[in-house]
Amino acid sequence: MKKELEHPLLHSINDFNEAKQVIAGGVNSPVRAFKNVGGVPPFIFKGRGFSLFDVDGNTYVDFVQSWGPLLFGHADSEIEERVISTLQRGLSFGAPTELETTLAKKLVISYEGVEKVRLVSSGTEATMSAIRLARAFSGKDDILKFEGCYHGHSDSLLVSAGSGCATFGHPSSLGVPRDFSKHTLVARYNDLDSVRACFKEGNIGGVIIEPIAGNMGLVPAKLEFLQGLQKICQQNGAVLIFDEVMSGFRASARGSQGLHYLVPDLVTFGKVIGGGLPLACFGGRAEIMAMLAPVGGVYQAGTLSGNPVAVAAGIVALEKIKRDPKLFERLEVLAHQFCEGLKQAANSCGFALQTCVRGSMFGFFFTDKEVQNFEDARQSDTALYATFHQKMLQKGVYLPASAFETSFICTPMDASIIEACVGKAQESFYEIQNQI
16 A cells, blocks of 8 residues: 655755755745655656656645645646746836736726735735835834734744733744834734733734634634624724735635625735736725825835736736636635545544635644634644655655645646545555554
8 A cells, every 4th residue: 555756855855955055944935844744855846737846756746836826736838928928028127017007907806995006026025014004004003913824024923922812922033123023912813802902902003814824724714703803903993904915816716805705904915916926915995005105105115026027927827817717616626525535534544634625725634623723723733744744745745844834726636636635645544543
């Protein structure tokens, strides 16, 4: 039953050791180092459709999809063609282009409440800028975030909960001054009481939340929680920011808004809107966005913001979504197929498993308790996840290298591919159960 990769990761091991000589930690984003799951990360040579190919000659079914951007899989022909024709006219101008307006219009009509946007190059830039706007518009310095939600690595947002969730946070990274973090309060996800306590504690001008959290595993906010959060913000003059960098155009054609129909004051997008290239944006009510320079006094700028190549890729991605009304329905069916098969396979070998699906996004935890917040997620069996990850990787299935990440379905996948991966999961659970 046991089947390992066709080729051992000898080249990847050498590449990783060489990378560590010149790149901090050997990687340019921490989770890529496989520290949470053990083993050596395969070094990727190319991607095509739903597959990754490493430098050792192995092929993987990829459920990471570059952490979300590749809704249409690797090397989508339509996106490739548009990118190539665009880059032949120039990579970047640092000047306005018609393409930027075209993409902005598509974003504005896709999400209710977004009247104007500003394009940037990363989700971190988008959330950082949205926070600055919220503070300026509200005239208040404190912000509220939720434990387990990740909004990029800007100083104000690298904050974890204190001794209780209704407290000012403390830095969760070295190099973040306490003077920065003292203006960030941290509440418990899906818990309105903790939100109310934070509002009593601080002078909160902005609240940022992933309405579908994807960085503590996939944990959606409950509808009544989001409704209550919006009401609290309105009562206290706080700007509500939905971080849809991951869920935007992934959970549905309208992101989380297609599921809860709530209209935040500001929203951030990334990943899918760049079609696989570095691109993100923040947008919202016109009166708030009018505070941005050159019209208002809130400064934000970027040399490569709205660069034509990334914008062209994003335009194609949104066009492909628009012309396929059944797209997310099909992908959700596949996500449910995998999750249901995974749960049955785990249960058959005596392992408790919780699963969650939102459109083309899915996640799972090794626990018998419903996961509603980061505290619940941390109580899941992360050691079992690491072992399962190693087993699946050996069998050619590429899952996120952390129990606290989200997985993704892409359009090149079909029922037969999912069925084959469920079979690999069954084999993996059998081996773990029998310590093979």
